[in-house]
Amino acid sequence: MTDLKRxxxxxxxxxxxxxxxxxxNDEGPTRIFINLMAFAxxxxxxxxxxxxxxxxxxxxxxxxxxxxxVGAYTTILLxxxxxxxxxxxxxxxxxxxxxxxxxxxxxxxxxxxIGLPAIRLRGDYLAIVTIASSEIFRLVVRDQEDxxxxxxxxxxxxxxxxxxxxxxxxxxxLRLDVSVGQLWVATFSWIMVILLVFLLKRLQNxxxxxxxxxxxxxxxxxxxxGKNAVWLKLQSFMLGASIAGLSGILLAFNYGTLxxxxxxxLLTFYIWAIMILxxxxxxxxxxxxxxxxxxxxxxTDQLASxxxxxxxxxxxxxxxxxxxxxxxxxxxxxxxxxxMGKKEELLLDVK
Amino acid sequence: MSNNILEIKxxxxxxxxxxxxxxxxxxxxxxxxxxxIGPNGAGKTxxxxxxxxxxxxxxxxxxxxxxxxxxxxxxxxxxxxxxxxFQLTKVFDRMxxxxxxxxxxxxxKNDRFxxxxxxxxxxxxxxxxxxxxxxxxxxxxxxxxxxDSYARELSGGQKKLLELARVIIQKPKILLxxxxxxxxxxxxxxxxxxxxxxxxxEGISILMVEHNISAVMKVSDxxxxxxxxxVIAEGSSDEIRANEKVVSAYLGKSNE
Numbered sequence: 001m002t003d004l005k006r007x008x009x010x011x012x013x014x015x016x017x018x019x020x021x022x023x024x025n026d027e028g029p030t031r032i033f034i035n036l037m038a039f040a041x042x043x044x045x046x047x048x049x050x051x052x053x054x055x056x057x058x059x060x061x062x063x064x065x066x067x068x069x070v071g072a073y074t075t076i077l078l079x080x081x082x083x084x085x086x087x088x089x090x091x092x093x094x095x096x097x098x099x100x101x102x103x104x105x106x107x108x109x110x111x112x113x114i115g116l117p118a119i120r121l122r123g124d125y126l127a128i129v130t131i132a133s134s135e136i137f138r139l140v141v142r143d144q145e146d147x148x149x150x151x152x153x154x155x156x157x158x159x160x161x162x163x164x165x166x167x168x169x170x171x172x173x174l175r176l177d178v179s180v181g182q183l184w185v186a187t188f189s190w191i192m193v194i195l196l197v198f199l200l201k202r203l204q205n206x207x208x209x210x211x212x213x214x215x216x217x218x219x220x221x222x223x224x225x226g227k228n229a230v231w232l233k234l235q236s237f238m239l240g241a242s243i244a245g246l247s248g249i250l251l252a253f254n255y256g257t258l259x260x261x262x263x264x265x266l267l268t269f270y271i272w273a274i275m276i277l278x279x280x281x282x283x284x285x286x287x288x289x290x291x292x293x294x295x296x297x298x299x300t301d302q303l304a305s306x307x308x309x310x311x312x313x314x315x316x317x318x319x320x321x322x323x324x325x326x327x328x329x330x331x332x333x334x335x336x337x338x339x340m341g342k343k344e345e346l347l348l349d350v351k
Numbered sequence: 352m353s354n355n356i357l358e359i360k361x362x363x364x365x366x367x368x369x370x371x372x373x374x375x376x377x378x379x380x381x382x383x384x385x386x387x388i389g390p391n392g393a394g395k396t397x398x399x400x401x402x403x404x405x406x407x408x409x410x411x412x413x414x415x416x417x418x419x420x421x422x423x424x425x426x427x428x429x430x431x432x433x434x435x436x437f438q439l440t441k442v443f444d445r446m447x448x449x450x451x452x453x454x455x456x457x458x459x460k461n462d463r464f465x466x467x468x469x470x471x472x473x474x475x476x477x478x479x480x481x482x483x484x485x486x487x488x489x490x491x492x493x494x495x496x497x498x499d500s501y502a503r504e505l506s507g508g509q510k511k512l513l514e515l516a517r518v519i520i521q522k523p524k525i526l527l528x529x530x531x532x533x534x535x536x537x538x539x540x541x542x543x544x545x546x547x548x549x550x551x552x553e554g555i556s557i558l559m560v561e562h563n564i565s566a567v568m569k570v571s572d573x574x575x576x577x578x579x580x581x582v583i584a585e586g587s588s589d590e591i592r593a594n595e596k597v598v599s600a601y602l603g604k605s606n607e
Contacts, residue, residue, distance in 0.1 A: 206467030207457045207478070210446070214454045217443035224403070224437070226429035226463065227516065232509075235464055310408045 005083055010288040010339045016309045017295035024302040027095060032298060034178045034186055041189030042250045047274040048196050049243030055281035056209065057236040058216030060127040063114070063134030063272050064244055069263035070110040072252045073148060075103030081157035083149030089156070095323030096160045100249055107245025108238040110137075115237040119230060122219075130265075131265060142260045152260040161253045192246060193287060200283050207311040212236050273324075277331055279341025288339050324328020353417060356381040356525050356556045357402070357433075362411035364388045364401055364580075371397045372580045374411075379525075379573075384547065384557045389577035390600065395560040396438060398577065399527055403435045404428045416524055430459075432524035436531065438560075440510040444503035448513060451502050452485045453478070455517040484520060492516045492546065508539045515546060519555075526550060528559035532566055544570055568592070576600070598603060 006120065021109040022029045032293065046068055053059040078099035084091045093099065118129040141148045148154070165184040173180035203209045214222050215232050222229045252258045270293070278289025297320065305311065311319070337343050357379040364372045372394045379385050387395050400406035402413050404425035413421045420428050443451050460466060461477050486578060489495040494510040497505060509533065518526060531547070532540045534562075542564060547557055561567050568576065568588040576584040576591060578600045584591060591597055 161578045203467060207453075208464050208467035210450055210454050210457070211462045213446055213450070214443050217445060220405070220437065221441035221443065223405070223425045224429055224435050224441075225521065226426050226434070227454075227459070229604050239464075289542045 001028040006340055007284075007313075010284070011048060013339065014288065014291050014295070018298065020299050021295065024299055028177065030176050031178045034176070034183055036294045038182050038186035038189060038254050040290045041186060041193050042247050042254060043271060043274055043294070044193050044194060044287045044290035045189065045250065046244050046247035046271045047278065047290055048193075048200065048283075049050075049240040049247065050271050050275050051280065051283075051286050052200075052212075052236055052240040052243065054275065055285075056204070056212045056216060057233055059233060059237065061237075061240070062127045062268055062272075063130030063132075063137075064263070065263040065265060065267040066130075066134035066137040067107050067111060067244035068248030068267070069134075069137055069141065069252065069260070070248070071103040071107040071242070072248035072258055072263075074106040074245075075099045075249045075254050076154050076157050077148070078102060079157055079160050081154050083152070083154045084145055085150075085152045087152075087155065093160070096164065099286075100246070100282050103249055104242040104245045107248075108242040111237045111241030112234060119233045119237060125217050134263070134265060134268065138260055140261075146238055148260070149258075151260065153260065154252075154313045155256070157258070158253055158256050181256070182254065185205055185337055189250050189254075192250070196243065197283060197287070206282060208235075211256045273328060275338075277328065277338055279338030282338070282340040282342065285338055285340035292339070293324075296324060300324060302325070354381055355379060356416055357558070358414040359402065360412045360414075362398075362401060362413065363409045364397060364406065365409060366558060370580050371403060374398070374580075374582055377575065377582060377585075379558060381558065382551060382554060382556050383429065383572040384551055384559070384570050385573045385575065386571040386576060387558065387560045387575050388562070388567055389583075393577040394580040395577055396529060397580075399435060399529055399560065402428075403433060403527060415500055433527065434518045434523040434525075435527035436514050436518060436529055438529040438533065440507070440514050442502040442505070442510050442513050442517075445501060447499055447501055448489070448496045448505070449485065451513055451519055455482055456481045456485060456520045460594050488516045488520045491519075493542070510533050511535055511539075511543065515543070519550060522553075523555060525556040525558060528557065528561075530560055530562065532561055532563045540566060572574075 018033065021033055046064065049067070050061065050064050053061045067129055077083070077097060079093040080091050082092070094102070114130065114133045118126055118133075121129060143148055144150065145152070162181055162184060165180070169183050170180050170189065171185045176183075211222075211227060211232055214227070215229050215236075219229045222232070248263070251262065254260065274289040274293045275286055276289070277292055278285030278287065300320040300323040301316060303323065304316040308315065308319065331338070355378045359374055359377040360376045361376075362372060365369075377468045382391075387529050389395055397406065401408045402415075402420075404420070404423055404427070408421060411421060412419060415428070415433055418431065418504065420431065420433075443454070446454070458477075486495065489498055492515055494509060494512055494516060497509065502510065505513060515531070528547070531543055536542065540563070547559075547570065551557055571588055574585065574588055574591045575582055576594075583605060584593070584594045584601060
């Protein structure tokens with residue numbers, strides 16, 4: 001299949017699913033659309049990071065949520081915020097972009113710390129270590145109330161981010177009748193997605209990207225040819241982790257609050273679902289996958305309430321995830337390499 | 352410079368109670384084709400794994416080109432110029448033939464993340480030069496017409512050739528081939544053997560493990576026979592043929 005055909009299929013799926021939002025919702029479809037785009041952009045960034053781990057390097061990372069969490073907590077705690085049971089206010093803080101930068105570095109270092117002992121492990125063993133590390137991170141954050149606000153979380157940190165929002169968004173939000181805060185998060189996230197695509201296009205067609213793929217294919221052969229497979233894997237781990245960190249930071253700004261329960265393993269598996277839907281190993285895959293995933297989450301809500309008229313919210317939520325499961329199964333049967341993946345590089349037939 | 356490319360002293364390795372390799376002294380001369388033969392389970396592949404750093408040795412010293420390489424990490428040994436292949440071909444299946452070889456040819460500096468971010472893409476000048484060398488090597492192993500195919504699409508024999516091309520582009524000092532002729536048809540066997548001869552002429556020493564005895568006898572300058580982890584005989588093909596210990600341990604009753 002050619003790239004053109006793949007792109008056409010992806011685009012038409014997206015047009016169809018976004019069109020459905022406008023068809024299914026009578027009230028405020030644009031608000032739902034902007035909400036969807038904010039989440040889709042943020043999750044796409046995270047899936048791009050995971051794709052570097054799994055799609056490029058073959059590392060099975062089930063602790064992605066923790067990388068997002070480390071970035072989010074580091075950055076948010078460095079800017080003015082309120083945290084903990086009493087909501088004690090901290091008005092001092094670093095400039096936003098410096099804090100974001102430190103957050104990204106912190107995620108990368110966290111990746112390195114997990115990676116150093118774990119990365120020599122292969123396949124499934126790395127998966128176990130990463131999922132355990134991610135739970136350790138979550139429980140430590142929950143426990144260290146003085147530092148992280150614990151179960152009470154962190155609030156009132158969005159101002160510095162909203163202060164840098166361009167003026168024209170305010171007019172736009174009034175005209176579209178959407179929340180200007182979320183419009184800015186969505187816009188910012190998609191700018192980041194575009195920047196990342198440029199970065200990744202460059203890296204994928206570089207000697208470094210080629211070396212990562214070689215590690216994915218056969219580590220022993222890589223070592224036999226004189227290349228340090230462990231260091232390549234660590235670099236991949238750090239880059240993906242810091243991209244996940246960026247996604248975590250934006251997720252916090254999108255919610256307007258930072259709760260440790262945002263970073264449960266379920267988040268990791270959403271990101272995996274997005275990456276697999278979109279096509280493992282491809283650059284645009286996670287982006288298409290993310291929009292589709294969120295459109296589907298949003299529409300199954302409507303569909304479920306159409307099908308089951310008397311169902312309450314909780315029941316609908318249950319049906320919704322059954323439908324998401326059906327979507328993934330259907331896609332895996334019809335297009336096992338995902339929407340944007342190449343059949344030749346299909347990664348799920350793990351030997 | 353000593354005339355030996357590789358000198359091994361007291362190399363030992365056991366797995367649990369099993370003594371896999373126990374070699375008191377073994378030297379390999381420069382610029383020769385040396386074959387390692389022996390029955391299955393004689394420790395030939397373990398021997399390769401030990402000297403290339405893929406398995407940790409229990410004790411012993413390995414000197415390669417005047418340097419002590421015992422317990423050095425495998426990729427560092429490879430960088431010094433001792434490059435190996437594997438019994439089961441390990442090509443990068445989901446990469447193209449081109450990428451397989453370019454990856455091997457690319458220098459560590461070229462591979463660096465920072466370099467890739469700011470300077471070298473696959474269109475850079477360094478990569479163009481690599482590309483020319485890669486084409487030469489591909490022509491040599493007769494795979495040029497397959498250059499854009501994914502490696503997984505190649506036949507078994509072509510994969511062997513690709514593996515050879517991938518190591519030879521590094522211009523190693525010594526090449527360790529683990530069963531280069533396994534599962535290869537007679538015509539291709541001839542081709543691979545003549546390639547090996549070309550390599551030696553270019554100044555590369557060859558050490559190979561091979562079960563195809565007639566081929567071994569034909570091309571080898573020197574033969575080492577392993578059984579149960581130890582060297583039971585070494586010498587030229589005529590000497591090995593005449594050696595009774597070898598005949599009973601490996602060749603069976605028939606001499607050919």
